[in-house]
Amino acid sequence: MYLPQVDGNATAILQPLPLHQLDSESLKVLGWNLPSEHLHLVHPHWRGYPAPPFFYHLLLVLIYFALMVTSAFGNGIVIYIFTTSKSLRTPSNVLIVNLAIFDFIMMLEMPMFLANSCFERIVGFELGCNIYAALGSVSGIGAAITNAMIAYDRYKAISSPLDGRLNFVQAGLLVWVTWLWTMPFTIFPFANIWGRYVPEGFLTTCSFDYLTDDNDTRGFVACIFVWAYLLPMILIAFFYARLFKHVCAHEKMLREQAKKMNVKSLSANQDQNATSVEIRIAKAAFTIFFLFICAWTPYAIVTLLGAFGDKRLLTPAATMIPAIACKIVSCMDPWVYAISHPRYRMELEKRLPWIGIRETSVSDNKSVCTEGAETSTTA
Template identity: 40%
Template sequence: MAIGTRNVSEALPFRGGGGVEFGYPEGFTLLDMVPDEMKPFIHSHWSKFPPVNPMWHYLLGVIFLFLGFFSIIGNGMVIYLFSCKKNLRSPANMFVVNLAFSDVMMMISQFPMYVYNCFNGGFWALGPLACQIHAFGGALFGLCSLMTLAAVGYDRYCVIVKAFDGGHISATKAFFIILLCWAYATGVSIPPFLGWNSYVPEGILTSCSFDYMSRDWGTRSFGLFLFIMCYCFPLTIIIFVYSQIVGAIRAHEKALREQAKKMNVENLRSNADANKQSAEVRIAKVAVSNVFLWLLTWTPYAAVVMMGLFGDQDKMTPLVSALPGLIAKTASVYNPMMYAISHPKFRLALQEVWPWFCVHEKKDDDSKSTKTENEK
């Protein structure tokens, strides 16, 4: 099959001086692998590199296949449980479900095309339009997930820090914040269609994303805009709300210990209050863990973008560019796992709907007190 100006049949295998050798001919570049219709969209930087070992395409394709499977299953479970269990339909869980929806849509828009390209020669074989759709889907749904994580942190901040100020978020306010997350993600993802930057193949050329290799001011200015809006801004929100949460919990615990000491008692809390506080602390810890994972997931990609725009591009090999994007997409897998494992109400719902799922969550013994209050 002819690919561009070279023939892939030359490449693997080809006959060298003493016999059959497996590899690429001398001078064969990454750009020679792609169809002619895609070459105008690919930055000339990638023509400096030979094609990567085909093993990488198969390995990354298999990894992405597993990521897609587990993302769809995990996020689908969260959405299904929310839809069938009324006790899960709280304002806080609206953010969790929106996160699950954006994560599953991100993976649906990404992994079929990526896997197809990995197993179909290791280059973008679906044309320019599909490349733009692929890149736009990753940008829109990925950024919405980022902003939803910030919204989850803000909700926890309202519950734990602003609890006594009536800071709980209503369903209407939660819905408005979710709409704001989608509007924000859309606003950042649309400019490449309007001429400010563009969506192009990246790395090993099996996926598409923003152009972060061109050095003109339009590309660089959008890269800075992207870095600030998609990384710095949500990170600032997350650091603020969770530092406030940790500070509030520590201050509350300190006040209780001092008061107990004055009253010569070991603990001021009743069992119910102690359990409630323990649950709040556990949720805060899980949320902080999610943020830490988010940093590990998205920081490499942010670093690659900034290196491509302002750093030493000689260090930007195809694999260096491709792997951070793959790492970033793992967020759609671990988000539902973290919430399903850690959130008591979701665990109870899992236990009731799928008893075979090996989830063992104790129900809060508050039915009696609730019943008594109702009878009064």
């Protein structure tokens, strides 16, 4: 067996050093504190790396604790306000609540991670690993496909403002689709039907196995990459591209018509200081798409490298980055999707004045285009 040569106890480089040359008293390898009957959980790739110093775990504990509080607060308030406020109970907002629920589920991983970091291993061994990874699978895949459903809803609301809006039955069906979408690639590895859940990185987080060198693992990784990442990304890009194209065409038509009529604008009650509709749509679409890319591209790269690329690039520290990225984005979603909603801010000002939110009343006298744009960008 070979270990990466190390500088002290912290930094590993990719030069093998025979195990018999190492002082076992001064260097612990990953998996050192697992009972022998549970060592099968640790992929051989990780057994060649030194265990990180305990202060690395403490640093991650601080980061995850801050993310846990932020996520619980942000997503919890979104769920509470949107479900208890009559003015916010709309079909479009059902999808926002669904997204917040998925993000809240991801938050449930964090207390487990705090315990794992304190013990420097997965608490509960195989069962604990399966539960941790299943929570991440449900929340991650569910949030990805819910983003796609939100993109579809906003495209319909803008392109067909009179008859394109969802009703509660349609919104409910879309929510069911998002939950059904999460099931296959959550249940298969949990039940060891296809793939499996294993510890990764510092062995304090778990995900599906992307390191085993066989066709079954590579097939699983390829399928989950398409199902959980590529298809939602294509849907999000498609619907927002169509939405932006429609808005630009509509605004161009209004400007040309206004020019022919020798008036400044055809939009009723237009706020001259407000950002133009197409810019608002572009910013919202870019932010949503950018957050999706930031959240899941690191995981996609790591898993593809593990299954099809150079595994030597996957150090324990490198594979912790995707987990942190996903958690950060799950904390930001409530602010991106909900905090810009005028009526949501009004409810926050009324119910939680200590937050410091100040919002003027929302006028209902808006043009069809402006109202549709606002619903699309803030619903």
